[in-house]
Amino acid sequence: MDSYIITIGIFIAINSIVVSGLxxxxxxxxxxxxxxxxxFGIGAYTAAILATKAGLSFWLSLPVVIVxxxxxxxxxxxxxxxxxxxxxxxxxxGINFIVEAFFMYVPFFGGALGIGGIPRIEFFGTPLHxxxxxxxxxxxxxxxxxxxxxxxxxxxxxxxxxxxxxxxAASTIGVSPVKFKLLAFVIGTAMAGIGGALYAHYMxxxxxxxxxxxxxxxMLSMLVVGGMGTVWGPILGAAILGILPEVFRPLIDYRMLxxxxxxxxxxxxxxxxxxxxxxxxxxxxxxxxxxxxxxx
Amino acid sequence: MKNNSLLRLENxxxxxxxxxxxxxxxxxxxxxxxxxxxGPNGAGKTTCFNMISGALKPTTGKIxxxxxxxxxxPIHKIASMGIGRTFQIVxxxxxxxxxxxxxxxxxxxxxxSKFQFWQKWDNQNIKKMALEILEKVGLADxxxxxxxxxxxxxxxxxxxxxxxxxxxELLLLDESFSGLRQEEINKLSELILQIKESGVGILLIEHNxxxxxxxxxxxxxxxxxxxxxxxxxxxxxxxxxxxEAYLGKGEKKYVAS
Numbered sequence: 001m002d003s004y005i006i007t008i009g010i011f012i013a014i015n016s017i018v019v020s021g022l023x024x025x026x027x028x029x030x031x032x033x034x035x036x037x038x039x040f041g042i043g044a045y046t047a048a049i050l051a052t053k054a055g056l057s058f059w060l061s062l063p064v065v066i067v068x069x070x071x072x073x074x075x076x077x078x079x080x081x082x083x084x085x086x087x088x089x090x091x092x093x094g095i096n097f098i099v100e101a102f103f104m105y106v107p108f109f110g111g112a113l114g115i116g117g118i119p120r121i122e123f124f125g126t127p128l129h130x131x132x133x134x135x136x137x138x139x140x141x142x143x144x145x146x147x148x149x150x151x152x153x154x155x156x157x158x159x160x161x162x163x164x165x166x167x168x169a170a171s172t173i174g175v176s177p178v179k180f181k182l183l184a185f186v187i188g189t190a191m192a193g194i195g196g197a198l199y200a201h202y203m204x205x206x207x208x209x210x211x212x213x214x215x216x217x218x219m220l221s222m223l224v225v226g227g228m229g230t231v232w233g234p235i236l237g238a239a240i241l242g243i244l245p246e247v248f249r250p251l252i253d254y255r256m257l258x259x260x261x262x263x264x265x266x267x268x269x270x271x272x273x274x275x276x277x278x279x280x281x282x283x284x285x286x287x288x289x290x291x292x293x294x295x296x
Numbered sequence: 297m298k299n300n301s302l303l304r305l306e307n308x309x310x311x312x313x314x315x316x317x318x319x320x321x322x323x324x325x326x327x328x329x330x331x332x333x334x335g336p337n338g339a340g341k342t343t344c345f346n347m348i349s350g351a352l353k354p355t356t357g358k359i360x361x362x363x364x365x366x367x368x369x370p371i372h373k374i375a376s377m378g379i380g381r382t383f384q385i386v387x388x389x390x391x392x393x394x395x396x397x398x399x400x401x402x403x404x405x406x407x408x409s410k411f412q413f414w415q416k417w418d419n420q421n422i423k424k425m426a427l428e429i430l431e432k433v434g435l436a437d438x439x440x441x442x443x444x445x446x447x448x449x450x451x452x453x454x455x456x457x458x459x460x461x462x463x464x465e466l467l468l469l470d471e472s473f474s475g476l477r478q479e480e481i482n483k484l485s486e487l488i489l490q491i492k493e494s495g496v497g498i499l500l501i502e503h504n505x506x507x508x509x510x511x512x513x514x515x516x517x518x519x520x521x522x523x524x525x526x527x528x529x530x531x532x533x534x535x536x537x538x539x540e541a542y543l544g545k546g547e548k549k550y551v552a553s
Contacts, residue, residue, distance in 0.1 A: 155406040156413040162400050165389035171371035172349065172381050173462060174404035229391075277391075 006134050010202060012235075012242040013137035014195045017144045019222045019234035021191025024148065026220070027229035028157060029184035030164025031080045032089045035096035036219050038076075039189040041211025043069045043196025045103060048115040048206055058121040058201055065197045066190045073189025077182045096213050103208035114207025121201045137198055141235075144191055149231045151187070160184050164229075221259060225266050227273025236275055301360075302327050302466055302497040303348065308357030308367075310343050310521075317343040319521040320357070327465070330488070330498045332512030332529070334505070336541055339518040341501045342384060345470055348499070349381045350374040361466065376408050380459030381468035384501075386451040390444035394435055394454055397443050398426035401461035426461065433457040433487060449480045453487075460491065467491060467498045473507050485511055509533065517541065 022036045046068050050061035079091045103109045110116075120127040121136065128136055151157040159180045162170035167177050200206050218241065226237025244262070245255050270279045301324035310318040318340040325331045333341050346352040348359060350371040359367040366374055375381075389397050399422050406412045430436045433453040438446060443454060452472050459467055469488070473481050481504070488511060492498055502508035508515070509529040517525040517532060519541040525532055532538055 150414075153416050153418045154414050155403045155417045158396070158400050158403060158417050159407055159413065161392060161396075162389050165391050166387045168351070168371070169383070169387040169389065172375050173401040173458065174372045174376045174407045175400075176370070176372045176407065180407075 009134050012238050013141050014198050015238035016141050016235045018192045018195035019219050020144045020148045021188040023234050025184050025188035029160040033092045034089050034216050035092035037211045037215035038096045038099035039069050039192035040196040043193030044200040044206050047197035048118050048200040051118050065193045069193025070186045070190040073185045077185030080181050096216050100208050100212050116205040118200050118204045227275030230275040233273050233275045304360040306358045308354045311355045316521050321523045323516045325497050327497050328495050329513045330511050332508040332515040333501045335518035340521040378465040380462045380464035382455040384470040388443035393440050395426050395439040398429050398461045401458045404462050429457050429461050449476050467496050469500045
């Protein structure tokens with residue numbers, strides 16, 4: 001396979017994992033986050049430092065990455081217990097800037113130079129690159145999707161849905177907002193961390209600007225386009241926003257304009273996202289399962 | 297007597313800054329009893345309600361449920377002890393179907409546990425239980441409608457169904473009849489009497505006097521945060537303080553039934 005296509009595939013897979021995590025926080029639990037790239041970054045930096053300074057392999061550092069991003073995610077979830085909606089959005093933006101500044105200005109994290117020389121992931125002694133790395137990413141994507149799917153079927157997911165709709169009413173049926181919001185934050189940010197570790201080992205060089213606020217916005221855009229609160233939405237969103245810039249490469253200068261147009265179109269025409277409840281995919285499927293008759 | 301009561305408020309007060317929303321209110325409620333909590337607008341009924349359900353913490357005073365002190369506990373803890381409530385302005389889970397609204401409430405014990413919340417909720421058993429509850433309130437036909445699409449009358453039933461799914465021993469109904477047509481009121485009254493017969497204690501806030509008088513075994517009247525009368529409906533109906541609170545002085549000839 002063409003290595004160009006493989007590279008795009010790897011980015012889409014990694015973004016899908018990270019956006020699936022964002023989906024658990026925003027789509028399932030209804031806690032808006034515009035700072036998800038921070039956790040993507042924390043995962044990447046943790047993996048990079050463990051690999052370059054401690055010489056740990058990807059497989060050994062992975063549990064550490066998950067624990068560290070999840071723990072920081074837990075701490076960052078605490079504001080969501082006090083502030084909501086617009087205010088939470090602004091708070092999470094702030095978190096993103098703080099984390100980015102940390103990577104940028106603390107010498108331990110390589111400062112403005114970032115961290116280079118991150119080794120490739122080895123699998124029983126063979127370094128993975130190209131197609132093999134894509135397969136590895138897809139394996140993690142399947143795991144992320146499984147968690148996402150299980151979440152919609154487990155009590156904790158249902159608890160998150162009730163929190164998203166009405167926090168007060170959710171408490172009156174015994175849902176602790178603290179417990180389930182934080183659970184969503186931990187799982188969501190840990191997934192971002194896994195994505196970050198894969199990213200670090202694939203790029204083999206990372207710097208703070210890879211995890212800035214625009215990246216968070218892009219992730220949220222992917223989620224909105226694909227369909228918030230759906231299991232497959234993050235993949236569709238990551239694929240669309242991953243492929244479009246490649247297809248329209250001659251228009252690279254107008255990329256942001258394209259994003260904005262796409263986002264506005266989705267919000268206007270498919271407010272729940274393409275795979276969302278009132279999206280055309282679902283209504284087509286419904287019509288199809290009814291034998292083509294389009295009743296109400 | 298004291299130990300038998302399901303719910304007991306002891307000298308409960310709530311202040312919002314300088315405003316005494318509820319002042320030194322005491323009453324109790326037994327199993328299998330409907331206690332009507334009435335009073336003019338702004339009397340402190342909903343504040344009382346919010347203190348019992350945990351949304352507000354009393355400034356002073358104690359609230360006991362089955363002999364255990366509950367004031368100041370978080371809402372979800374109180375709910376898990378067996379107190380269900382509805383809201384004056386309905387608060388269903390709009391993006392979930394009517395059935396899912398009930399299924400969510402059936403998970404109350406799982407939500408409290410350490411790990412059981414990882415179990416699957418989407419199973420036949422839970423679905424059957426939820427459908428039975430919906431049937432009881434007469435919403436079975438709407439099971440697969442999104443709650444956001446249901447009319448108010450049905451939403452009020454849905455809220456009661458959701459509270460029933462908690463298998464409560466005490467049910468708090470906050471103006472569950474407001475905005476309903478007479479037929480709907482009759483049906484809902486029947487339902488509430490049935491719930492009472494099944495052994496649940498019910499605290500009912502109600503503006504519609506006829507409904508409140510008809511349903512309640514005992515009534516408590518609040519005015520400006522103070523308890524001004526309590527007793528069986530017949531007594532309340534003729535209590536001069538109550539009439540004064542509702543209609544003012546010197547109008548006793550025109551008291552509505």
